[in-house]
Amino acid sequence: MTAHLPDAAPTNWVDSHAPQGLRPWLKLGRFDRPTGIWLLMLPGWQGIALAAAMEGRAPDLKLMAAFFAGAALMRAAGCAYNDVVDRDIDAKVARTAARPVASGEISVGQAWAFIVACSLISLAILLSFPPVAIGLGVGSLALVAAYPFMKRITWWPQAWLGLTFNWGALLGFAAATGSIQLPALLLYASGIFWTLGYDTIYAVQDLEDDALAGVKSSARRLGAAAPQGVFVFYVICFFLALTIAWFGRLGPLFWPPAALYGMHLARQAKRLDVSDGPAALALFRSNTLAGLILFAALAAGMWRPAGGLFIGG
Structure with missing residues (x-):
């Protein structure tokens, strides 16, 4: 029987409802832990929303649906690839020892077949986008391929994850407009620091096991100063988010939810306790919101009052 993985919710739909034979495959793609799908998809949705708002219109729902499917598939492929590369390390860490490849439930060859299948379907979605977006999608593969090795060579693999997970901000903007503009680059930069913060929170769960396995992380590097580090990352993230509104010439309704966004990030940093792994996982999951x-x-x-008032000059 497929083991319940400790960082999945006890009542997740895979363990509760999926057919027994499909469970190892769904867990290989992390479909029992959908937070990662949201965190990969949301920068793409944000890029689509930014592009639309700059033109005074609502986001394209069909494009958003395509990004949701593509994010789910590419996240599944990326997680399976990560599990193949990290199978020996995963077997030494309590939180990851029961993963399908590390536990031997799925072979390396079977995992590669899964990776190829998910990637090909994602490619079909990508090819429906403008040429600039297609080029960006292909370019992201280098970031994805290098990520599993970062924890072996740098204390900041979370920064590399930021580069990788937020590539969708550029891709979403390019899919909507056929180009890349400064506000999209600012959104990407903001997202990098957002991910650096939330993945540092996530890594708090593994501080002891990572030290034993020799795995590097920003949480280990910061140690007891992790809450302060996360706060700094989030301050930079929030400041960059405000510059997006200025250079994108967004309307004044941007401000109320933006202020709520800043308060949400500050709350995470304030509540982070490096000695409380379960609480860190809950804070990490709150980044979907x-x-x-x-x-x-x-x-x-997108909304501007009569007279065309903008935030930006």
Whole structure:
């Protein structure tokens, strides 16, 4: 029987409802832990919302649906690839020892077949986008391929994850407009620091096991100063989010949800306790809501009062 993984919710739909034979495959793609799908998808949705708001219109729902499917598939492929590369390390860490590849439930060859299948379907979605977006999608593969090795060579693999997970902000903007502009680059930069913060929180769960396995992380590097580090990352993230509104010439309705976004991030940093792994996991999961709030702020920025008042000059 497939083991319940400790960082999945006890009542997740895979363990509760999926057919027994499919469970190892769904867990290989992390479908029992959907937070990662949201965190990969939301920068793309934010890029789509930003592009639309700059033109005074609502986000394209069909494009958002395509990004949801693509994010779910590419996250599944990326997680399976990570499990293949890290299978020996995963076997030494309590939180990851029961993963399908590390436990031997799925072979390396079977995992590669899963990776190829998910990637091909994602490619079909990508090819429906403008040429600039297609180029960006192909370019992201280098970031994805290098990520599993970062924890072996740097104390800041969370920064590399930020580069990787937020690539969708550029891709979403390019899919909507066929180009890349400064506000999209600012959204990408903001997202990098957002991910650096929330993945540092996530890494708090593994402080002891990572030290035993020799795995590097920003949480280990910061140690007891992790809450302060996360706060700094989030301050930079929030400041960059405000510059997006200025250079994107968004309307004044951007501000209320943006303020809520900043308060949500500050709350996470304040509540982080490096000695409480379960609480850190809950804070990490709350970033789904944080990303949705920023998406709402960007989408609301489409509205401008009579006279065409903008935030930016």
